[in-house]
Amino acid sequence: MFPADELNVETEFAVDAQGVRKRFGAIEALRGLDLAIRAGEIYGLLGPNGSGKTTFIRCVAGLLRPEGGMLTVLGGAPSAAVSAGRVGYMTQAAALYGDLSVDENLRFFAALQGVAHADERIVEALRTVDLLDRQRSVVNTLSSGMRTRVSLAATLLHRPSLLLLDEPTVGVDPLLRQEFWAYFRKLAASGTTLLVSSHVMDEASRCDRLGLIRAGAVLAEGTANELVARAGTPDLESAFLALAEAR
Numbered sequence: 001m002f003p004a005d006e007l008n009v010e011t012e013f014a015v016d017a018q019g020v021r022k023r024f025g026a027i028e029a030l031r032g033l034d035l036a037i038r039a040g041e042i043y044g045l046l047g048p049n050g051s052g053k054t055t056f057i058r059c060v061a062g063l064l065r066p067e068g069g070m071l072t073v074l075g076g077a078p079s080a081a082v083s084a085g086r087v088g089y090m091t092q093a094a095a096l097y098g099d100l101s102v103d104e105n106l107r108f109f110a111a112l113q114g115v116a117h118a119d120e121r122i123v124e125a126l127r128t129v130d131l132l133d134r135q136r137s138v139v140n141t142l143s144s145g146m147r148t149r150v151s152l153a154a155t156l157l158h159r160p161s162l163l164l165l166d167e168p169t170v171g172v173d174p175l176l177r178q179e180f181w182a183y184f185r186k187l188a189a190s191g192t193t194l195l196v197s198s199h200v201m202d203e204a205s206r207c208d209r210l211g212l213i214r215a216g217a218v219l220a221e222g223t224a225n226e227l228v229a230r231a232g233t234p235d236l237e238s239a240f241l242a243l244a245e246a247r
């Protein structure tokens, strides 16, 4: 593992993946995946079920080790970026303790991440997701969208420079989805890099750049407009299908 001070804070790419491979038994989940996420951008990872989005995010989060290729996170090894407290990860399924309060959950995550001034950070994170009035509520008594907001708050406690959000707006109503994207924009404006996975094409237009992934490989990468122009289709959904077929 690299020591934290070997991480290059000024790196151009927050995530640089070249030919990343990951296999689960007979299943090749990542088959030479290439993509590069610029520091400070919102990067959308778009692809159908089983295309490898979560697997890739787990590699970036240092939870899975690729068998091949090169993967650099914030200028160093994924594990170095994670242990330096620079990476936040919101998993696809909410990982909260339902019988504990919002405050108790956030306190637990703050302790895990070694967050200093936890009281203030919890208030700040809850304010960001507009849930300060529910700090004492038991998680099981919250609506499902509220729980998603608490999960997001939990990933913000240690002020990560790279935020990994695995389908963060699934089950979230259109109003809240709008609010979420407003938070994401606010975070990006303050210098945070965001990797957001989705299979909802309408979210794609909100990302600075996109990687279209299928069967563990990137079909195409660029802004939504660039991808539509490259495919010569009227919209992104048909661009995705055209690019998948061309491959």
Ligand SMILES: Nc1ncnc2c1ncn2[C@@H]1O[C@H](COP(=O)(O)OP(=O)(O)OP(=O)(O)O)[C@@H](O)[C@H]1O
Pocket: 024, 027, 028, 029, 047, 048, 049, 050, 051, 052, 053, 054, 055, 056, 092, 199
């Ligand atoms: N721990 C695991 N053990 C075995 N196979 C796995 C494991 N994790 C993922 N896979 C397989 O890897 C492939 C990619 O799965 P992954 O979860 O990365 O897809 P995804 O793009 O996130 O899909 P979704 O949109 O449904 O969340 C699938 O075929 C899946 O069955």
Ligand SMILES: [Mg+2]
Pocket: 053, 054, 055, 092, 166
């Ligand atoms: Mg997934």
